[in-house]
Amino acid sequence: MTDRTYPDAVADDFPAPPSSFTDREGRTIEIRPYEGTDEEDEALVEMYDSFDPADRAQGIPPSGESRIREWLDAILGDDCYNVIAWCDDEVAGHATLVPDDDAYELAIFVHQAYQRAGIGTDLIRGLLGHGQAAGVEKVWLTVERWNRAAVSLYKKIGFETSNAESFELEMGLRLTDDAE
Secondary structure, eight states: OOOOOOOSSOOOOOOOSOEEEEOTTSOEEEEEEOOOOHHHHHHHHHHHHTOOGGGOBTTBSOSSHHHHHHHHHHHTSTTSEEEEEEETTEEEEEEEEEEETTEEEEEEEEOGGGTTSSHHHHHHHHHHHHHHHTTOOEEEEEEETTOHHHHHHHHHHTOEEEEOSSSEEEEEEEOSOTTO
């Protein structure tokens, strides 16, 4: 157990994937749950292999194909929840919930070619809907405090700051009621 805190109130319902929308660039984006196919795996490796090093935070995503594959093996496991944002046959983004003690840690990645188009918002909402449907109770994340756009997005979705003692903010969200 950790001393992490979460809001008392349960978040609103989030839409469970699959879903689709038109991003700010006019592209059709589909949010789909990860199903474990080789095609998905290869598309994720391709996206992460071309990920801009400037967009890496806290050492993730790793660089180099072998390190990417090793990392993906860990976060695509049966105990994790994953959704992928697709633009045609290309991965535009990926979000994951990874178990950690009595909660799940959220991580989201949107490829630089798709950033600032509204994809991150729908990707997170889809991931949280996927988690709610599976009974995930609590979610947390860390974000660099200077990343105002991300902090604003997380707050808009319902995350609350639970720890602000370092250069990173820790934020939490209650997806379902513990009593459910």
